[in-house]
Amino acid sequence: MRRVGALLTRRTVRTRLTLLYGWFFLASGAFLVVLSVSLFRHTTSATAVAAVPASVAAIHHAPLPSGGLSAQHALDIHLLAYGGLALAITAILSLGLGWLLAGRVLQPLRAMTTAARDMSATSLHRRFRLEGPNDELKELGDTFDGLLDRLERTFERQRQFVANASHELRTPLATMRASVDVAVAKPGQAPPQVLSLADGLRQDLDQMDSLLDGLLTLARAQRGARDDDVALSLDGLVAAALERRQPDIASRHLRVEQQRCRDAVVVGSATLLARMVENVVDNAVVHNQAGGWIRARSEVVGGRARLVVENGGPMLDPREVQQLGHPFRRLGPQRVGEGGGSGLGLSIVASVVEAHGGPLRLDAREGGGLRVAIDLRAAGAVGAGAGA
Numbered sequence: 001m002r003r004v005g006a007l008l009t010r011r012t013v014r015t016r017l018t019l020l021y022g023w024f025f026l027a028s029g030a031f032l033v034v035l036s037v038s039l040f041r042h043t044t045s046a047t048a049v050a051a052v053p054a055s056v057a058a059i060h061h062a063p064l065p066s067g068g069l070s071a072q073h074a075l076d077i078h079l080l081a082y083g084g085l086a087l088a089i090t091a092i093l094s095l096g097l098g099w100l101l102a103g104r105v106l107q108p109l110r111a112m113t114t115a116a117r118d119m120s121a122t123s124l125h126r127r128f129r130l131e132g133p134n135d136e137l138k139e140l141g142d143t144f145d146g147l148l149d150r151l152e153r154t155f156e157r158q159r160q161f162v163a164n165a166s167h168e169l170r171t172p173l174a175t176m177r178a179s180v181d182v183a184v185a186k187p188g189q190a191p192p193q194v195l196s197l198a199d200g201l202r203q204d205l206d207q208m209d210s211l212l213d214g215l216l217t218l219a220r221a222q223r224g225a226r227d228d229d230v231a232l233s234l235d236g237l238v239a240a241a242l243e244r245r246q247p248d249i250a251s252r253h254l255r256v257e258q259q260r261c262r263d264a265v266v267v268g269s270a271t272l273l274a275r276m277v278e279n280v281v282d283n284a285v286v287h288n289q290a291g292g293w294i295r296a297r298s299e300v301v302g303g304r305a306r307l308v309v310e311n312g313g314p315m316l317d318p319r320e321v322q323q324l325g326h327p328f329r330r331l332g333p334q335r336v337g338e339g340g341g342s343g344l345g346l347s348i349v350a351s352v353v354e355a356h357g358g359p360l361r362l363d364a365r366e367g368g369g370l371r372v373a374i375d376l377r378a379a380g381a382v383g384a385g386a387g388a
Contacts (some may be wrong), residue, residue: 013109016101021098026091109137112144126180184302214344221272221351230358231379232273234264234298234307240274241281248285255293264298264305266336267379268356276352277307279345280372284311287370304358305378310371312323316364322360325350349374 036267112128127148130141147253183192184198235258242249249256266273284294292312299306324346345363353360358376365371 002325014099014106017102017105018095018098022091023096025094025098026087029087029090029094033080033087036079036083110142116144159219159374163216165215167216169208173205173208173212177202180205184259194312207362211344214348216345217272217275218348218351221348221355229267230270231265231267233262234266234305234376235260235262236276237274237277238281238296238298238307238309241278242294244278245281245285251295252285252288254285254288254292257293257295259295259297259299261298261300263300263378264307265379266305266356266376268376269352272352272355276349276374279349280307280309280374283345283370283372284309287311292369300378303378304375307374307376308371310365311369312365312367313367313369316370318364319368321362321364325360346372 038149108130111130115126115128127145128141129145130138142234180198180201184195190198238258242258281294281296288294288311294312295310297306297308299308326347353376356376358374361371361373361375363371363373
């Protein structure tokens, strides 16, 4: 009953069709009742009408007024009463049948809605492929299938271009790095300006290598590459990422708190999931303040393995934070050139999470800093873990 009430409140297409069918049958029934009474009155003679009251009175155990006019009036009342009762029953049945008929008609649309809701950039290969008669609904489904074909080809060409460009750019970057090393290694002491220029070029080349590596990982995650699926502990991935970042954490005097849950195990690409956690931890370290803090928590909630990483830092605009999952989005120009990275870190996280069927949530903390929450399907985990 609650579900029916919610559907009536929402005024869905099924509800509107049901009401339309109900009103149509109700109006048709009312018209038939009125027409039947009217025809009966005009075709019944005064003699026949006068003979009817006795039988009517016998049926209803109630006397009818004498006289042709009173008998006609009483008969009309009885006809209208029975016609109204029949009309009420017909109205209830028509609403029920209309609800079932509307559900049957809209079943292909519900199937398309469910399939479209589950689709993402990594599952564009799925198609509706509606079966049944070649009607308007099947034509709509075939049209959407054609649209998905075009979208899949477009996405695939884009990802392939990014991957190919990243691979091709590695060769000239390696050549440039070798040229710098050769120039500095020549006999004789190189001028200080040359050494300073070489150091600057190496840093730029390192940043370009990091950018290309990020683009390759992003393309692979968006393509949904899952050729090395294994069971992985989020707790272990976080511990490894924090260990790798330990020198930077120590140099910035950051306090780290990790609340662990052994049941927070997920199945997925070992390479992509490790990169996802590393990027989240790197973001918490880089975009923090000296003497700040990092808190990581893994848990299992409702069959989902959840990883939450929070860090302190300056106040952030909640509207801008929601854009951090897109490539090359950063908060403010001050982050460029200050160890802020290439702007691909959280976009890679978003793509990896999407490829593994989970949502990513980014929130600006009220006291400053960022909160990153990742939900993935847990692998054989039951119940919640420690560390709430």
